[in-house]
Amino acid sequence: MFDARQAYADQQSDPTAAAAWSAGNTSGAGTFMSYCVSCHGDLGNGDGVLSESLDVQPRVLSDAGFLSSKPDEHLFTVIKKGGASVGLTENMTPFEGLLSDEEITNVVAYLREEICRCEYKE
Numbered sequence: 001m002f003d004a005r006q007a008y009a010d011q012q013s014d015p016t017a018a019a020a021w022s023a024g025n026t027s028g029a030g031t032f033m034s035y036c037v038s039c040h041g042d043l044g045n046g047d048g049v050l051s052e053s054l055d056v057q058p059r060v061l062s063d064a065g066f067l068s069s070k071p072d073e074h075l076f077t078v079i080k081k082g083g084a085s086v087g088l089t090e091n092m093t094p095f096e097g098l099l100s101d102e103e104i105t106n107v108v109a110y111l112r113e114e115i116c117r118c119e120y121k122e
């Protein structure tokens, strides 16, 4: 299975990635670029480089219809605790321990403002 933690470790040993990392560590954009693009794609279209190797495809996060059906608390939980915590695939790995709650909150805001450009609608 794909080992997300090893992939991040490899990425952090890349000097360019490491510089980008220290520049924008807690911002939602920086977190998205560092941790999410590999699967979800840089625009959130589900077409990241790792997506082809996954049996369950990454969610299309740019899909406003889908994201507006999900409360922020749900997105936070999926990111922190992983897909399996809400009955989704474990391909969506948990980020607890890698990202602080603040970073997860910021990346949820980034999804809303820049990726789906949508709000939760009950």
Ligand code: HEC
Binding pocket: 002, 004, 031, 032, 035, 036, 037, 038, 039, 040, 050, 054, 056, 057, 058, 059, 061, 070, 075, 078, 079, 083, 087, 088, 089, 091, 092, 093, 095, 107
């Ligand atoms: C190893 C690949 C991978 C990485 C890295 C990854 N995801 Fe995912 N993600 C997935 C997959 C696969 C799904 C689809 C889960 C399903 O449909 O069962 C998913 C689903 C999601 C969902 C939708 C949850 C739902 O209710 O359907 C959100 C939101 C999400 N990811 C956000 C993120 C964010 C933010 C990051 C970066 C912090 C991230 N993902 C990193 C693979 C990944």
